[in-house]
Amino acid sequence: MNNRWLLPEYIEDVLPEAAWQVEDVRAKLLSLFKSYGYELVIPPHVEYIESLTGIEGDDLNLKTFKLVDQITGRQLGLRADMTPQVARIDAHLLNRMDVTRLCYAGHVVHTLPAGHFSTREPLQVGAEIYGSKNLTADIEIIELMSSALKVAGISEMNVDIGHVGIFRTICELAKASPQIVDQLFTALQTKDLPSIAELTINWEESLKVAVLALPSLFGEAESVLATARLKLPTVPAIQDALETIERVCVHLATIGVRCSVELGELRTGFYHNGLVFTAFAKGWSNPVARGGRYDNIGQQFGRARAATGFSIDLRDILRGLSTPSGKMSILAPDSQEPELRELIAKLRESGEIVRVDISGGSSDELAWDRKIVKSVNGWEVVSK
Structure with a gap:
């Protein structure tokens, strides 16, 4: 039996009407980014593996397909995330001193699907700001993400706001080893309270209570932040993080974007270290966008830079929308x-x-x- 027409699991063709829809929306998104002053970059699909997975944690390493370069014998990788590539471009090629806004749109490849009904070949579209630690940069990125989702066809969404710095500060106060931090990171993503309790069994009681409280600190911003201020350590880093979340939520309310606070939200990736956000919409089982702050991401390329950004999987978003019939x-x-x-x-x-x-x-x-x-x-x- 000839099965040459079969494709690998979670890999699929995009047929004519859907393909035109994808390209139409991609063009509109890039036009939107351009109107905000973002410059387009097109990184390669293949790089040396160190450039693609050199960020703290093994999340990207596990997602990345690996192969051998027939010219040099070195190990290459098919990009699984364009953010490290864009960080390399900012840090090494552009090498600017001032604020830089960059955007991109291209396919990435994953060893495993990211969620239910996900493809292993997402069309990643995103925008990033380098060189600014100002909260206005984070607010611009979230506002741009909201506008991008509306352009893509999602008129109503809810944005969950978190802050990875809270988790990392608690771990620093507890003097947790990198191994324990990684295990806690994974346990928090699945709200695995027994594992969290076991991993923190020897911690100071107030810190153990704090990290166990994180999975339950989600919901309406005002009440969650009030509870967090009572349950979490009153150290400047955590109080500043809560203030940052509050200011972002207030701004989102002024532009008509619904938001919630989820302090156990760590799903955005290992390289984020500050404010993080995830957008959800009715009809999609997976998040429709995600992003956050990842300061110092360029350090592996010899130049650390403050950075914040977001990305969406355009194919996943359009899969949840009706495909328009072909133009007459x-x-x-x-x-x-x-x-x-x-x-x-x-x-x-x-x-x-x-x-x-x-x-x-x-x-x-x-x-x-x-x-x-x-x-x-x-x-x-x-x-x-």
Whole structure:
């Protein structure tokens, strides 16, 4: 049996109408980013593995397909996330001193799907700001993310706000080993309270209570932040983080974006170290966007830079929307008459879809509602 037409698990083709929808929305998103002053970069699909997975934690390492470079013998990787690549471009190639806004749109490849019904070949679209620790940068990124989702077709969403710095500060106060930090990180993502309790069994009681409280600190901003201020250590780093979350939530309310606070939110990735956010929408089982602050991400490339950004999987978003039917077109006869060719060219320049009927008048393969016919007045477009 010939199975050459089969594709690997969680890998799929994008067929004509959906493909045009993807490209149309991608163009609109890049136009939106450009209007905010973001510059487009196009990193390569393949790099040396150290550049793609050199960030703290093994999350990206596990997601990355690896292969051997036939020229150098060194190990290469298929990119699983474009953020490290964009950080490399900012730190090493652009090497600017001031604020830099960069955006991108391209496919990444994962060894395993990120969630239910996810593809292993997401179309990652995102924007990032380098060189600013100011909260206004984070607010701009979240506002841009909200606008991008609306452009993609999601009119209503809820943004969960968290802060990885709270978790990391508690671990620092407890003098936890890197191994314990990584295990706690994983346990918090699944709200595994027994594992959290076991990992912190020898901690000071107040710190144990604090980290066990994180999974339950989610919901409406005002009440969650009030509870957090009572249960979490009153150290400057944590109080500043709570103040940051509060200011972001207040701003989102002014622009009509619903938000919640989730202090156990660590799903965005190992390299985030500050404010993080995840957008959800009705009808999607997975988050529709995620991002946050990842200061010093450029350090592995020799130049640490403050950074914040977000990304979306455009294919996953559009999978949850209805695919528009193909735009109606005009059917033209198969003729090389100069007047007809001139009319066809003008129609195409005006945005019309004109297909030449090469099937001898029996073409029904695509939708068309008008056709070009020859009358006493010359060539003209008439209804089907």
